[in-house]
Amino acid sequence: MSEALVAELVDRLAGQAGPIGRRLPPVITDKPEHRTSKGARTRARIVAAAAQRFDEQGYHGTSLQEIAEAAGISKATIYHHFKTKDEILVEILHTLMNRILDRQRGRRQDEQQSGAAQLQGMIGDLIGLVDQHPAHLRVVLEQVRHLPADVQGELEQGRERFRTEMRDILQIGAASGEFVLDDDADTVAVALLGACWAYFWHPPRSSHDARRLADTVTGIMLQGLRPRT
Structure with missing residues (x-):
């Protein structure tokens, strides 16, 4: 992986917004350098x-030494931040x-955000991962099965939080009259989240960029949720 690509990914990851509400905890040690800007960037x-x-190589086919070389750091530096490859x-x-x-909770705290606006934002964020973090997305969907059972449980908790956020958006929209739900909100939430699984269908370097795809998906969903006249 080129240094330019690593630098771009680091900037995206290190520059993310701070926590809003309850977040999935990062895997950290008690080392003070993890609380510094330099430590966060490393x-x-x-x-x-x-x-x-x-x-590129699969989870089991990648060693910590190879990760260190790709990151341009020593293997010892990795151990300052992560104890194992699982972490x-x-x-x-x-x-x-x-x-x-985090982004969705920020929208939810904004009283000016309608149900439709929140739905559009969340769909855009989900589909946007295809362009913004393609390697991370593929790894999560394809490699997490290698993790221990307790960590698999964390993944399910994360899925449940996604379902809860989508369900809450639908209930906000239904309460305001923006949406009409033909089924219970939980079932509709699962259906909508499934429609956001663009990772499998969206080819790399497609002429259909993620934002355009997200707008199309949102438009189709909103048409099905709006009150019938």
């Missing part, structure tokens, strides 16, 4: 390099989930 650099390597994979999972959940 940690993000490790995660970005690991995601790319896991994506890095968990961090990739948390990075993606927190990115979406």
Whole structure:
């Protein structure tokens, strides 16, 4: 992976918004450097390099030494931030989930955001991962099965938080008269989240960029949710 690509991924990861509400916890040790800007950037650099390597070579086919080389750091530096390779994979999972959940909670706290606006924002964020963090997304969807059972439980908790956020959006829209739900909100939430699974269908470097795809998906969904006249 080129230095330019690593730097771009690090900037995206290290520059994410701070926590809003309850977040999935990052995997950290008690080392003070993890609370510094330099420590955060090094940690993000490790995660970005690991995601790319896991994506290219598979989880079991990637060593910590290879991650260190891809990140341009020593293997010892990795151990300052992560005790095991499993912890890095968990961090990739948390990075993606927190990115979406933080943004949605921010929209929910904004009283000016209608149900339709929140729905559009969340769909845009979910589909946007295809362009913004493609390696991270593939790793989460394809490699997390290698994690221990207790971490698999964390993944299910994350899925449940996504379902809860989508359900809350639908209930906000239904309460304001924006949406009409033909089924219970939980069932509709699962259906809408399933429609956002563009990772499998969206080819790399497609002429249909993620934003355009998100707008199309949102338009189709809103047409089905709006009150009939």
